Amino acid sequence: MKLFAIFGDPVSHSRSPLMHNCVFKSLNYKACYTRVHLKDGSKLRETFFNLKLSGANITVPHKEAAFKACDEIRGFANEVGVVNTIINENGKLIGYNTDADGFMYAISEFTDINNILVLGAGGTAKALVSRFKQENIYVSVLNRSRGRLEEFKTIADATYTWDNFKIKKYDLVVNTTSAGLSDDNYPCPKDMLENILDNTSYVADAIYGKLTPFLQFAQKKNITYKDGSDMLLGQGVLANELFVSAELKKEDIQKYMKKSFEL
Numbered sequence: 001m002k003l004f005a006i007f008g009d010p011v012s013h014s015r016s017p018l019m020h021n022c023v024f025k026s027l028n029y030k031a032c033y034t035r036v037h038l039k040d041g042s043k044l045r046e047t048f049f050n051l052k053l054s055g056a057n058i059t060v061p062h063k064e065a066a067f068k069a070c071d072e073i074r075g076f077a078n079e080v081g082v083v084n085t086i087i088n089e090n091g092k093l094i095g096y097n098t099d100a101d102g103f104m105y106a107i108s109e110f111t112d113i114n115n116i117l118v119l120g121a122g123g124t125a126k127a128l129v130s131r132f133k134q135e136n137i138y139v140s141v142l143n144r145s146r147g148r149l150e151e152f153k154t155i156a157d158a159t160y161t162w163d164n165f166k167i168k169k170y171d172l173v174v175n176t177t178s179a180g181l182s183d184d185n186y187p188c189p190k191d192m193l194e195n196i197l198d199n200t201s202y203v204a205d206a207i208y209g210k211l212t213p214f215l216q217f218a219q220k221k222n223i224t225y226k227d228g229s230d231m232l233l234g235q236g237v238l239a240n241e242l243f244v245s246a247e248l249k250k251e252d253i254q255k256y257m258k259k260s261f262e263l
């Protein structure tokens with residue numbers, strides 16, 4: 001029996017155990033997926049091996065710590081320095097990033113996306129901004145503080161804190177902050193957010209399973225929106241494929257993982 005887990009702080013809200021266990025159970029794959037509340041990201045590697053895990057997903061706020069904990073990084077994670085999936089390959093930790101492709105899957109129904117505003121400058125923002133740039137999209141980033149924004153100066157087209165923000169017209173605004181995850185905060189001051197919403201066609205939130213204050217505001221303004229569920233599904237299918245190393249078919253993984261959203 002293989003054991004998998006999600007690491008995060010907080011982690012009790014995570015739907016990942018339900019999603020992955022639904023796939024394992026439906027396809028008779030001998031594995032179980034649990035959650036681990038990890039406060040200190042520097043303990044990730046040691047905790048992973050102590051629990052004898054075969055693989056794991058990483059959520060807030062440990063994705064950068066996960067990158068550092070790995071012995072080898074593969075694919076897109078190399079470009080962004082952020083890891084959301086780790087695999088135990090013969091005692092070595094191999095890190096991947098499936099968030100960005102999961103998000104591209106989520107917004108595939110939105111058309112003519114050429115100009116995006118990303119709210120937040122954390123690990124998810126970094127992955128999404130780099131992925132959007134691969135598609136030649138013009139990307140602006142707005143964050144409440146300066147620190148983590150620095151490294152976006154070389155990846156994004158424009159970076160702002162709340163103090164120096166200059167509004168543009170956007171096709172899509174994406175909330176990647178954790179504002180609204182376990183509180184009722186907006187991702188930026190309310191009047192600034194109102195101005196932003198009046199200048200976009202679509203909005204998306206990385207947070208799933210609830211209508212955040214950000215999405216409630218967009219809904220009031222009749223803007224087409226989506227929460228993070230499809231992103232979660234997209235990244236989960238890709239992570240599960242890595243967990244089972246091609247032993248299950250992608251179509252089957254997708255089918256049963258999608259079913260878990262009805263539970």
Ligand code: NDP
Pocket residue numbers: 059060061062063099102120121122123124125143144145146148176177178179180181185186187188206207208228229231232233235
């Ligand atoms: P990080 O901790 O790396 O980054 C959090 C970001 O949010 C930082 O930019 C931080 O700003 C900002 N922030 C936090 N609180 C507030 C607030 N009250 N007001 C404004 N800004 C705030 O987190 P991640 O990037 O890993 O994750 C971000 C969100 O995305 C989480 O809610 C997570 O659940 C969700 N997510 C969803 C996925 C899905 O599949 N649907 C996948 C991945 C993530 P500062 O720099 O100033 O501290």
